[in-house]
Amino acid sequence: MDSPQPDASHGADVDGDPQLHRELEAIRGEALTPRQLRMAMRVATRHGVRATSGLDAVRLLRKRGIDPFERSTMLELIRPQEGDSTAVARTKEAEDKLPAVRRGGSNLPDASANDRMRQLAAEREQELKKIRKGISARRRKRLVLLATRILIFVSLPTFLVGYYFYVLATPLYATDAEFVIQQADSSVSAGNDGLGGIFSGTPGSAAGNSQDSITVQSYLQSRGAMRRLNAEEGFREHFTGDNIDVLRRLPPGASEESVYRLYQRQVRISFDPSEGIVRLEVAAATPEDSERFANALIAYAEEQVDLMTARVRDSAMRDARQSFEEAEARMTEARQTAVELQERFAVLSGDVEVSLISQQIVALESELTQARLSLQELLSNPRPNPARVNPLQRRVDALEEQISTLRASMTQGADGGASLARIQSELVMAEADVQTRQMLLTQALQQLETARIEAGRQVRYLSLSVTPIAPDEPTYPRAFENTALAFLIFSGIYLMLSMTAAILREQVSS
Secondary structure, three states, X not given: OOOOHHHHHHOOOOOOOHHHHHHHHHHHHOOOOHHHHHHHHHHHHHOOOOOOOHHHHHHHHHHOOOOOOOHHHHHHHOOOOOXXXXXXXXXXXHHHOOOOOOHHHXXXXXXXXXXXXXXHHHHHHHHHHHHHHHHHHHHHHHHHHHHHHHHHHXXXXXXXXXXXXXXXXXXXXXXXXXXXXEEEEEEOOOOOOOOOOEEEEEOOOHHHHHHHHHHHHHHHOOHHHHHHHHHHHOHHHHOOOOOOOOOOOOOOOOOHHHHHHHHHHHEEEEEEOOOOEEEEEEEEOOHHXXXXXXXHHHHHHHHHHHHHHHHHHHHHHHHHHHXXXXXXXXXXXXXXXXXXXXXXXXXXXXXXXXXXXXXHHHHHHHHXXXXXXXXXXXXXXXXXXXXXXXXXXXXXXXXXXXXXXXXXXXXXXXXXXXXXXXXXXXXXXXXXXXXXXXXXHHHHHHHHHHHHHHHHHOOEEEEEEEOOOOOOOOOEOOHHHHHHHHHHHHHHHHHHHHHXXXXXXXXXXX
16 A cells, blocks of 8 residues: 655755655764664565665654554464464464554555454465365374285284294294314334324314315205105105194105205204304204204215215325236336246356356466476477377367367357356346346335325214204294394385385476
8 A cells, every 4th residue: 555645755965855864864863774674674665664874764753653663563474384473473462463554544454454454464374274184184194004014024023924933933943063174194103114103083174174164064964965865764754744834844755855845944053164164954844853853964974075086095095006906016017027037048047157168267377387387398208108198188289179168168059058147147137127127026015005194194084073962842943033134124115115116206296
């Protein structure tokens, strides 16, 4: 609503009206803050007063009897917040205190402004009430939907899981066992023959036997162990009985894959590499069956441990034994060849024969020397006696012929036969072959003993540190832990899905 014309003329010219100038200087002397001046401009605009400045607005409002800095006046400019019913009440109370009649006929614009302000406040209050009711209704709806979703996606599945573990699940008895894979160590003590040795079993270190332990663990978790346990101990039949709950019970025509999945759940095997201990846990519906299954699996593990090095040990022993047998056969052949040479040449030893012939030659040469001296002595006479010279001459010739024959027998064969030199050479070669085969036979025997020691060192065996003993109370199910875990899992899934849906909703809306 516009103000009357005289009010608008007051702020038109300051220099032309000394009274207006003095009023503005007086207001300026009050040292009003810029905030108060801006408040005066807003109050003037609200009451339809046209002012050229903040000082002019203060002057014109005071002429109308309105204090621009009064609390009731400022409350008219403040928009009531949600739930602030006291602010609206104070605004109405301040409006009621305004003067009903103004001087100079200016009460009509003020009354219209006050009626309009009250009407706007009432409408605003109605709108705020509607907004508050809508917000409350939406909040209640969201809480109901949230509670419904939590009930459906979290509480109900958790209740079903807890009902299964507390009421329906079959009590299972778990038998625990622990064992280590040990290695037999061999320490050889050198004796006179160099073949003495003793065996002392020492536990294998965790680093040395970790591969064997992992191999045994893999075997016990394999389908082969499951098949053997099923064939020998009736693992499948145990879990097809009516005393097993529906989730764990095997149907009559269950496939091998289903049995294997159940086997992996009921038979748990772990390996501690720091200590080298293999831990075994077997769960069954009765304590006797769980203990029986555990003992059977430990027996399978012992057989597997023995088979792991059996091939290596057998291969090493087989090679060493074969080498020894070959060396022994060749030694026998060399001995037989030497004997055949001795029998063929009728010579026991070439060295002995050479020695005998040499002794004969020496003896004959000695006799020849004596005979020659005697003959020379007879021939030195002027008239030697032929009766004595001739026999002595024939003796010298016979000795020379005999010595020549003996010497020829050492290098030349008689009647196309082999000479003594050749016979001795062949016998020496045969004896050398026999000595070589004897040395190789000795080495093969040493290798056989070494292979036997190494085979004993490669032996692995299973040592039980915790014997399987059947429990007297059920180990599974752990109802409280499993129910709490199910609650956490369902809560996490619900939270993840809610966040994903909220993000997608925001992306689509933007």
